[in-house]
Amino acid sequence: MSRYLSMFIITIALFSAKSFAKQSALIEFGNNPGELSASYFQGTKNNKNLIILLHGCVQQGEILAEQSGLLALANKKKFSLLIPQQSQNNNIKGCFNWFSTQDIEKNQGESLSIKNMITTVNAEHNFSKIYIIGLSAGGAMASSMVVNYPELFTAGAIIAGIPYPCADNLITAIACMRSGPSQDAEQLTTLVKQINNTQPNWPPLSIFTGSKDAVVNPKNSQQLAIHWAQLTQSSNQPIITKHQGYQVSQWQGQNKQINVELVEIENMGHGIAVAPQKNDGGSAAPFVINTPISTVLYLLEAWEI
Numbered sequence: 001m002s003r004y005l006s007m008f009i010i011t012i013a014l015f016s017a018k019s020f021a022k023q024s025a026l027i028e029f030g031n032n033p034g035e036l037s038a039s040y041f042q043g044t045k046n047n048k049n050l051i052i053l054l055h056g057c058v059q060q061g062e063i064l065a066e067q068s069g070l071l072a073l074a075n076k077k078k079f080s081l082l083i084p085q086q087s088q089n090n091n092i093k094g095c096f097n098w099f100s101t102q103d104i105e106k107n108q109g110e111s112l113s114i115k116n117m118i119t120t121v122n123a124e125h126n127f128s129k130i131y132i133i134g135l136s137a138g139g140a141m142a143s144s145m146v147v148n149y150p151e152l153f154t155a156g157a158i159i160a161g162i163p164y165p166c167a168d169n170l171i172t173a174i175a176c177m178r179s180g181p182s183q184d185a186e187q188l189t190t191l192v193k194q195i196n197n198t199q200p201n202w203p204p205l206s207i208f209t210g211s212k213d214a215v216v217n218p219k220n221s222q223q224l225a226i227h228w229a230q231l232t233q234s235s236n237q238p239i240i241t242k243h244q245g246y247q248v249s250q251w252q253g254q255n256k257q258i259n260v261e262l263v264e265i266e267n268m269g270h271g272i273a274v275a276p277q278k279n280d281g282g283s284a285a286p287f288v289i290n291t292p293i294s295t296v297l298y299l300l301e302a303w304e305i
Contacts (some may be wrong), residue, residue, distance in 0.1 A: 034110030053138025054138030098140030099173035210268030245292035
């Protein structure tokens with residue numbers, strides 16, 4: 001199929017009667033240059049929250065939503081979910097092409113496909129709040145989305161991800177993953193201001209990393225947090241709180257709102273944190289790691305969903 005089809009059919013997975021009361025079988029979202037597919041799960045009319053989930057490599061987005069606890073919580077709390085899906089035709093490992101300029105620059109490729117999905121769904125349901133969550137390659141793609149389209153998002157979460165722009169080809173992508181960004185936080189901030197010079201209201205970010213992530217160097221998350229604090233004109237020094245098994249650093253804005261937070265999880269490798277011992281805390285799987293904290297539960301509490 002051409003990467004320039006004018007519309008795409010979003011397929012809906014069939015769940016039990018206990019699942020969503022409302023499901024949309026078809027959604028036309030205009031241009032789909034990234035040749036992405038997606039699943040859309042509609043919550044109730046009075047819940048105006050939409051969460052977009054971008055999966056990591058070798059993952060199916062719907063399965064990640066289930067394993068992470070996000071699907072069960074959407075069912076319980078009745079918010080809506082949009083789950084874009086990469087294909088092996090685009091990337092042999094099923095990764096979003098976060099290092100390809102034709103896919104991550106504004107209004108191009110995969111990022112435009114995701115944008116068109118969001119704006120079309122929003123035009124139909126008029127969400128008051130829209131959030132994006134990305135894991136690994138999906139986290140790197142989420143980084144590009146909040147930079148290029150900050151006006152779309154109420155807040156974002158980047159999990160085991162990489163700041164944008166860190167790489168523009170496969171070689172620089174591998175270097176970034178292994179060693180962290182070649183740019184420091186101040187340089188990243190300057191680059192982002194050059195990319196989007198409209199001085200937008202940048203959405204708050206929650207950033208998660210495992211201290212033993214051997215796939216994506218935790219320096220990526222650390223530099224992203226400092227850079228985003230600079231971009232949002234937040235405090236120079238974070239407020240740090242220690243918990244059993246993890247540490248949270250929070251940077252506040254002028255009115256004391258939290259613009260950036262970095263959650264560093266002890267002894268965790270590459271993936272998203274789940275806490276199976278908690279209700280709707282998720283279940284462990286490859287790149288879905290049993291820890292004292294559930295990323296999804298943490299985010300929904302922070303976002304007051």
